[in-house]
Amino acid sequence: MPHKFNDARRDKFPKAKYRVSNCSEYNESLRRRGDVTIWVSDDVVQKWRSPRRKTRGGQSRYSDLAIEICLTLRVVFRLPLRQTQGFVRSTAKLMGMALVVPDFSFLSRRGKGLKITPNRSVSDKSITLIVDSTGLKVHGGNGWHEEKHGTKKARKTWRKLHIGLDPETGDIVASKLTTEHVGDETALPELLTDMDADVSRFLADGAYDGQGVADCLIGKFGRGVEVIIPPPKNAAHGENAQRNHHIDAIAQHGRMSWQTKTGYNERSRIEAQIGRWKQVIGDRLQARDFDNQIAEVKIASKALNRMTGLGRAAYERVF
Missing domain, CATH: 3.30.420 (Nucleotidyltransferase; domain 5)
Known part of the structure; x- marks a missing residue:
């Protein structure tokens, strides 16, 4: 709390203690955060390539989803762009996916202005x-x-x-x-x-x-x-x-x-x-x-919400 009027004699107040009441479920959710299959779904192959455009201009090779997946893995595992390219390439190979991974410079260019769909719980209540x-x-x-x-x-x-x-x-x-x-x-x-x-x-x-x-x-x-x-x-x-x-x-x-x-x-x-x-x-x-930093923040928010969806700790006061 920002206003501690009893700060001078704060040591006389015992600090409240809590414990996690759902340890097994919460531990499993923490393990699943590092599971690559959580971040790369099975239907990613069908949505990896960008749909063919019918207007003038060059054809985009990779979809926004493909760029978002690569940048999400970069944010979650704190990887530089070159290591991100190698990580996605090896992950696709181990999962048996025939994917052509975007180059690190391509990821940097496409990250600017990337539209990120929010991942959060939808509720009808206020x-x-x-x-x-x-x-x-x-x-x-x-x-x-x-x-x-x-x-x-x-x-x-x-x-x-x-x-x-x-x-x-x-x-x-x-x-x-x-x-x-x-x-x-x-x-x-x-x-x-x-x-x-x-x-x-x-x-x-x-x-x-x-x-x-x-x-x-x-x-x-x-x-x-x-x-x-x-x-x-x-x-x-x-x-x-x-x-x-x-x-x-x-x-x-x-x-x-x-x-x-x-x-x-x-x-x-x-x-x-x-x-x-x-x-x-x-x-x-x-x-x-700065534009890439904006996309990075949006991706980080979406990744944290996805981690929250895997499971949260339930606390109960013991003292």
């Missing part, structure tokens, strides 16, 4: 949407050339990853990659563009506290959406009735009580999802071009 952002490193020069040869020190840069999480299913329902100069409130409208689910509750940290966020959510999901964003300490009443109610509740009962009653503590799940992204996918983008 969902709770939790939004947050984090930084991802990009490829840069190493310090050896700077120290040994006195070359100009490279300016460090990074990308900003914005994601939206459905805590009930554990799926990433929205993802957006921007430069480091784009703020959370500015990136929210584009983040919600591809969402097809109805949202009844919206949770985010104080970086999203603004009238622009409220207007964006009302325009996208209607006035019935419940917005749970902690206002700052010096917040004043304004035109937003929900925000005014949060300010009054915090003033009367305290911020910790407000967090418990509104369910704001559920926002910790997206922090865990960000940690999972950096543990499984990595904290660095492999692609160097």
